[in-house]
Amino acid sequence: MTANARANILSRLRATTAQGSFAVPDAPAIAGLALNLEERIDRLRRMLETMHAEVWVVSSVAWLDELKARLRVRTLNGLLYGPGTPLGAALEAAWEENLPPLVPYVEPVEQCRERLFNVDAGITSTQGAIAENGALILWPSAAEPRLMSLTPGLHIAVLEAGTIFNTFAEAIDQQGWLEQGMPTNALLVSGPSKTADIELTLTFGVHGPKELAVLIVA
Amino acid sequence: MTKTADVVAFERNVTKALDDGQLRRNLRSAMTTLSQRRRALFADAEAFEQLRAQGQSIRRRALSRLPELLEQLEARCTDNGIQVHWAETTAEANAICLDIIRRHGAQRVIKGKSMVSEEMHLNHFLEEQGIEALETDLGEYIIQLDGETPSHIIVPAIHKNKDQIAHLFHDRIPNAPYTEVVEELNAIARQELREKFRAGEVGVSGVNFAVAETGTLCLVENEGNGRMCTTAPPVHIALMGLEKVVEKLQDVPPLLRLLTGSATGQPITTYFNMITAPRQPDERDGPQEVHLVILDNGRSSIYGDPERRATLQCIRCGACLNHCPIYTRLGGHAYGHVYPGPIGSILTPQLEGLDEAGVMASASTFCGACEEVCPVKIPFTEILRMLRNEAYARGESEHDVKGHGYRYTTVEALSWKSWALYNTSPGLARIGSQILGKLGQHLPMIGPLKEWTRTRTSPPFAPKSLHQLAQERGLDHDR
Incomplete structure (x- = not known):
């Protein structure tokens, strides 16, 4: 049945394309945003904050201390992280007793489903960010799996300021998404999970994280 | 003249929706908010037009190579x-x-x-x-x-x-x-x-x-x-x-x-x-x-017709719904089908057939708001007009929409034929207008006339036709 469906559909479509008569209008290229690094950081920060994300701009020397200071005052049952990444190694080296315990994501989801759905916080690195529409780029990987940025109530994302691009198109181009091949899953994330399905009233924290904290390491 | 089943169902839904005060209040507040937010984001009209041109171009380019792109995908x-x-x-x-x-x-x-x-x-x-x-x-x-x-x-x-x-x-x-x-x-x-x-x-x-x-x-x-x-x-x-x-x-x-x-x-x-x-x-x-x-x-059939094909440009943003004077008063359920609003009105009759959903093409005032806001410039009014024509096109039709000709009736076809004959035969028109000038005020209000005059005042017929008036003033079309 399915093999026929494929052949039938394609032959109907081809019968049409064979007749020609397709006008494809030209569209002039649009000059994208062109901001300097400081402006990109500023715009990203503003856009993310509008979407209720918390943004901390910190130096590459102080970011770990800043993170620890902010976590120390919270009551969290754990911080999900990916061992074997530079971020994971940095956390392991610097972690202390009085902080939410580090929870490594090392087993397949089938063996740790409960833990993943019950942990209060998760921390991931980022592939970059987009200043124009205020979004982080995440490329989950074997070391930092997909659910890390989804199931915990608080998602902390660590972003290198140098990877903030003007536009989505620029990020695809300059990071060579096509050349290096798309990851199994890539994401743009612009804030904590939200909905406006009841009377268009915007509320945050539906099915995904209730909070998003972004550490921009400048 | 009998109404087709889709028309009967739609008219019933319309009455129900318009009588539902709560629904209308909910819709009004939501649709106003959505359209204001959209306007605020695309405040720069020139930039928006450029972006829209890109959107249209991308979608048209994809459609122009549809079979090979699907195979590549x-x-x-x-x-x-x-x-x-x-x-x-x-x-x-x-x-x-x-x-x-x-x-x-x-x-x-x-x-x-x-x-x-x-x-x-x-x-x-x-x-x-x-x-x-x-x-x-x-x-x-x-x-x-x-x-x-x-x-x-x-x-x-x-x-x-x-x-x-x-x-x-x-x-x-x-x-x-x-x-x-x-x-x-x-x-x-x-x-x-x-x-x-x-x-x-x-x-x-x-x-x-x-x-x-x-x-x-x-x-x-x-x-x-x-x-x-x-x-x-x-x-x-x-x-x-x-x-x-x-x-x-x-x-x-x-x-x-x-x-x-x-x-x-x-x-x-x-x-x-x-x-x-x-x-x-x-x-x-x-x-x-x-x-x-x-x-x-049914999409490959839509694809087969150059005029209908633009329907497939849609990216399902819903802006045409939010700006439609019909949708914003009725909501989606009144349309009686999965896709409501202007996009539903052009898509559904083509997917389900005119005989199932042709009435949706009549749910438009032709104000063109849908076209103005559409991010990929779908020519809604052209397609709506084409679908309305197809509904009456018996036998072979130009665009071959499923269920075309379902509204064709001999009475209506005869009426239009007579109308054409009347307007192309001067003698007939002269006699006809004289009769109408005398009897027009007393036409029996039945059938479509009854329906039409239910919410409208029937205009009086002039006692003398334009032709008569011109003759009386000594005007001659040869000079």
């Missing part, structure tokens, strides 16, 4: 480990889904928002097979609890207000307290669905864009339920209409901007989810199987 997806299925009809698509679900012994599927799944009536079909299909988008969840269908393609529960939802949750969700606080209603839904996400066996989603050059399926959402459905269960089934394919990854950024901006006035949604492959051997999560179902259901 299939090849890339297959290379990436995504299993591709083709379905000519919704019944075939449903059967493909059922087969996958059964193979995994699943009793329940969790669903992200998908209009194609509505078009397939997938939930109903699965329930008949003893499989629960649970909607997880908050709006979809709300209407599913109430046994309803979406009334809007972006905000499916827009016809309900929070009081109605408060009662619904309290009545239908075990142990749910009564609350009218939106945040608390959200929290109830979050708690209810979280358990289902954890235990989910098969996830079902739609597709916003499918990128041919990389084999990537793109999903746009705010809540995170779409990511849950496509990430947490071991199996993910993605459903797409065959027009959803785009050529290049670089086609995605402008379309994404147009989609989120037109739909809700957002510069971007919370999540833009790009799925290129199932879980790899070294990965710890993500579905082990990803299936893509490519559905035709």
Whole structure:
């Protein structure tokens, strides 16, 4: 049945394309945003904050201390992280007793489903960010799996300021998404999970994280 | 003159919707907000026009190469480990889904928002097979609890207000307290669905864009339920209409901007989810199987006609609904079909056939607001006019829309023939206008005249025709 469906559909479509008569209008290229690094950081920060994300701009020397200071005052049952990444190694080296315990994501989801759905916080690195529409780029990987940025109530994302691009198109181009091949899953994330399905009233924290904290390491 | 069944049903729905004060208040407030937000985001008219031109160009380019792009998409997806299925009809698509679900012994599927799944009536079909299909988008969840269908393609529960939802949750969700606080209603839904996400066996989603050059399926959402459905269960089934394919990854950024901006006035949604492959051997999560179902259901026929083809440019943003004077007064349910509003009015009669849904093409004032806001410049009014003509085109018709000629009646055809004859024979027109000038005031108000004059004053006929007046003044058309 399915093999026929494929052949039938394609032959109907081809019968049409064979007749020609397709006008494809030209569209002039649009000059994208062109901001300097400081402006990109500023715009990203503003856009993310509008979407209720918390943004901390910190130096590459102080970011770990800043993170620890902010976590120390919270009551969290754990911080999900990916061992074997530079971020994971940095956390392991610097972690202390009085902080939410580090929870490594090392087993397949089938063996740790409960833990993943019950942990209060998760921390991931980022592939970059987009200043124009205020979004982080995440490329989950074997070391930092997909659910890390989804199931915990608080998602902390660590972003290198140098990877903030003007536009989505620029990020695809300059990071060579096509050349290096798309990851199994890539994401743009612009804030904590939200909905406006009841009377268009915007509320945050539906099915995904209730909070998003972004550490921009400048 | 007898009314066709679609007309009767639509008129009944219209009366019901217009009499529902609560519905009209809910709609008015929501539609005003959505259109204001969109206007604020696209405040720079010149920049918006440039972006729109790009959107139109990208969609037209994709359609111009549709068969080869679909094949490329299939090849890339297959290379990436995504299993591709083709379905000519919704019944075939449903059967493909059922087969996958059964193979995994699943009793329940969790669903992200998908209009194609509505078009397939997938939930109903699965329930008949003893499989629960649970909607997880908050709006979809709300209407599913109430046994309803979406009334809007972006905000499916827009016809309900929070009081109605408060009662619904309290009545239908075990142990749910009564609350009218939106945040608390959200929290109830979050708690209810979280358990289902954890235990989910098969996830079902739609597709916003499918990128041919990389084999990537793109999903746009705010809540995170779409990511849950496509990430947490071991199996993910993605459903797409065959027009959803785009050529290049670089086609995605402008379309994404147009989609989120037109739909809700957002510069971007919370999540833009790009799925290129199932879980790899070294990965710890993500579905082990990803299936893509490519559905035709009449689209290849729409594709075959140059004028109708523009219907397939649509990116399902819903802006035409939010700006339509008809939709904003009736809501989606009155249309009686899955896709409401202007896009529904041009798409549904072509998918279901004019004899099923032709009346939808009459749900327009031809004000052209839909065309003005459409991010990919679909010529709505041209297509609407064509569909209205097709409804009367008996025998072979120019555009061959399914069910064409269903409104053709001998009486009406004769009336128009007589009208043509009358206006092309001077002698007949002279005698006719003299008679009408005398008897016109006393025409019996029956049939269409009765209907027409129900809400209008019938205009008086002039005692003398223009021809007579001209003669009396000594005017001669030869001079």
